[in-house]
Amino acid sequence: MFCRNQTARATVARGSALEMEIRRGKFRKSVFLDTSQDSDIQKKIDHEIRMRDGACKLLAACSQRDQALEAAKSLQTCSTRIMAYMSELQRMKEAQVMQKVTRRSSDAGPMDDRLPCKGKVAISDLRIPLMWKDTEYFKNKGELHRCAVFCLLQLGGEIFDTDMVIVDRTLTDICFDNTIVFNEASPGFELRVELYSCCSEDDYSAGSTPRKLASKLSSSLGRSAGKKLRAAMEPGPCSPVSNGGAAPLLLPVPSVAGPKYHLLAHTTVSLSHVQDSFRTHDLTISGNEECSYWLPLYGSMCCRLAAQPHCMTQQMMSGCLKVKQCGGDLQSWSNVYAVLKGTSLFCYHRQEDVEANIEPAFTIGINKETRIRASEKDPHSKVQNICISNQYGGEEVTHTLTTDSREDTHRWMEAFWQHFYDMSQWKQCCDDLMKIELPSPRKPAPVTPKQGSLYHEMAPLAAPSCEGLLLQDNAVSAEIRALLSSYYNDR
Structure with missing residues (x-):
């Protein structure tokens, strides 16, 4: 009984501390607000922290400029993702707290829980024009200023990065060929585009050859294979300090020698x-112009921004209906299998025609100008009909739908109202289906001895000829190579 009371008091204490931590912007797991979504975001944070730790180690050990620039880019991307995930986790937990408070409130009125559908948002053909001086571009005079640039694109909790591009006065535009698709956007989305730049002319070599890196690792690892493995897997200087099962406490990223990207422009x-x-x-x-990472931007960004709401690409409702066109014979009802999708109600002879991609028998327009109403109850079936009216060439055409039960009629009416609500929120994106060119998956680069990555530089260290190096232990070197390999694969 004593232990049970202690547990109850501890639980209450944790609950009260949780609300204060949310207000202060701290992130810890809670027995009250632990949901599957929280767990997923926490896993993403933990993953990015490990990647950030790996990027710090790689940046400190890079011996080539291109390696250092890529490692610094990964470090910047991981840090941005961590902050975005933390903000998303805070927003979710604050919403959960407010939901609990609203639920407890006795005077809470009815709430409209209708939400617009999600959708895809794609940005492609990203171009940023440059404005070089005449003497620099046409006469090729002055110091050749060269920078490495890339873009970070953030929409909610999704963050993507473009490829890195080396820019100098021989280019008139910074071009990114990436097509980036955000799959869970709402109509109120805000897509932030950030351009980062770093002067690539300085020598960023840390003077660390693979042999020196091996010496550093060997000095930090224990003698036995188990200690070596544990030390290799322990969080590094960039990682959070673990506190049992609690969420990690994020520490500032330490200053690492090497290139650093700076925010050059955003929109x-x-x-x-x-x-x-x-x-x-x-x-x-x-x-x-005094900044080393400066580039003469024209002040604008060109791109193609497209959106595909789910109501335009997915089946929002389907089922069996009877359809009659106004003005025809009262007995000429057609049994159809109807599918509500996009700007049409597709009517098929059979449900199998949908799966077989057979053309529908006919379609009924469903757009922002369409009027839908429920007619009087049929005196025989006691079921309300649904009337859909559209204007075609100045003439109004009405289709009458009927279902087998009152419940089916209610479901169809609710689906139509939701569809109209989605269209009203997504606005011009529901006029016509916009085309999104999905990016092709990146092909893995062929494994060659001179690929330029730290992972491939370290691979030969496991050879028996590397006497005197602690990395010649096959078990430990395999773990370290696997760790580095997973980092490059995750990118």
């Missing part, structure tokens, strides 16, 4: 900017 696009064509957007520029 935010939203639903109003979606257009099925190439369009220009204004950039907010940071820094000035």
